[in-house]
Amino acid sequence: MNFEYHNSATRKLLDDPDTKSGCQIVIGTDTLSVGINIPVRQDAIIVGDVDDADELIQKAGCVGHNRKLVTDARLIVYVTSAAxxxxxxxxxxxDSPLPSKTTPSDLSMAEMIVAPCKTEAQNR
Incomplete structure (x- = not known):
C-alpha cells in the first residue's frame, strides 16, 4: 500500500462490486495480504512459499466475506516442485522412527501441499 490518500482510493476500487468501475485484478505484496478485508473479491491467488497454514489463511484475507456478493470464493496456491x-x-x-533435527515443528503447510486434491468433477 501507499500514502493514506492513495490507500483510501485503492480500497474503494477493491470494495466496488461493479465490474465496470471496480478493480478486477490486484497484485500485492504481504502488506496487502495481511489484515485487509476485501469482502467482494472472489479469489485469492498466492504464489510463493508460505511457512504454515495459519499464515496461508491470513494471506487469503476475507475473500468472499460478503456471501450476498460472492458465493463461491476460492483460495488458489501455487507452489514449486521443490517446495x-x-x-x-x-x-x-x-514419520521416521529415528528423530530428525531438521524437521520443522510446524508441518501444517507441508501437510497441505502433499494432501490429495479433488478435481472439480470429483467434488460433484
Missing amino acids: RAAAEKALKAR
Missing part, C-alpha cells in the same frame, strides 16, 4: 519435494521430505522425516 513439494521439501514438504514430502519433512513429512517423511516426521
Whole structure:
C-alpha cells in the first residue's frame, strides 16, 4: 500500500462490486495480504512459499466475506516442485522412527501441499 490518500482510493476500487468501475485484478505484496478485508473479491491467488497454514489463511484475507456478493470464493496456491519435494521430505522425516533435527515443528503447510486434491468433477 501507499500514502493514506492513495490507500483510501485503492480500497474503494477493491470494495466496488461493479465490474465496470471496480478493480478486477490486484497484485500485492504481504502488506496487502495481511489484515485487509476485501469482502467482494472472489479469489485469492498466492504464489510463493508460505511457512504454515495459519499464515496461508491470513494471506487469503476475507475473500468472499460478503456471501450476498460472492458465493463461491476460492483460495488458489501455487507452489514449486521443490517446495513439494521439501514438504514430502519433512513429512517423511516426521514419520521416521529415528528423530530428525531438521524437521520443522510446524508441518501444517507441508501437510497441505502433499494432501490429495479433488478435481472439480470429483467434488460433484
